[in-house]
Amino acid sequence: MADSDHDDFEQLVPKSKRQGPSLKARAVAMLSRREHSRVELARKLAPHVDPEDPTQLDRVLDELQRDNWLSNERFAHNLVHRRASRKGAALVLQELRQHGLSDDQLSGIRQQLQSTEVQRATEVWQKKFGRAPVDAKDYARQFRFMASRGFSPQCLRQIIGEQESGGSTDST
Numbered sequence: 001m002a003d004s005d006h007d008d009f010e011q012l013v014p015k016s017k018r019q020g021p022s023l024k025a026r027a028v029a030m031l032s033r034r035e036h037s038r039v040e041l042a043r044k045l046a047p048h049v050d051p052e053d054p055t056q057l058d059r060v061l062d063e064l065q066r067d068n069w070l071s072n073e074r075f076a077h078n079l080v081h082r083r084a085s086r087k088g089a090a091l092v093l094q095e096l097r098q099h100g101l102s103d104d105q106l107s108g109i110r111q112q113l114q115s116t117e118v119q120r121a122t123e124v125w126q127k128k129f130g131r132a133p134v135d136a137k138d139y140a141r142q143f144r145f146m147a148s149r150g151f152s153p154q155c156l157r158q159i160i161g162e163q164e165s166g167g168s169t170d171s172t
Contacts, residue, residue, distance in 0.1 A: 023048055023060045028069060035075040038065070039100025072101055080109055086124060089113035091150025118158060121151040125159050133160060 064070035133139035
């Protein structure tokens with residue numbers, strides 16, 4: 001009787017094998033929800049890699065890229081589409097760098113964002129403020145808000161305009 005109890009206990013102990021969906025199934029599930037960069041997907045999948053096969057993650061990611069499930073370029077365009085209407089070029093590019101995209105991959109996106117930055121900043125400024133600053137304090141408040149959104153100082157000076165009543169104001 002004692003031996004059979006011991007056998008039952010052995011069957012209840014989880015085996016060392018990984019449980020749940022495969023690494024590729026997890027990756028496809030994540031990619032079906034939204035685009036991910038290769039670095040971001042690798043970070044999310046790392047806890048599920050079999051410790052006996054550390055190259056498994058790279059093989060899965062290479063296969064996903066080869067089958068066009070995973071694309072840093074598509075991820076970058078998707079993120080730009082989601083963020084660019086509210087954020088400046090500096091903030092969008094910084095977020096793309098955090099996701100592991102190189103400066104070479106970002107050159108075209110940088111040009112696109114900088115060419116439309118004044119227009120996008122004007123739309124954000126109109127929605128938030130819609131009026132010229134009444135004094136230096138208001139100018140500084142508007143400038144800080146827009147700068148926190150990643151818009152360049154040159155762009156902001158163009159949109160908000162120089163203080164007419166108080167002359168030149170240091171707004172940095």
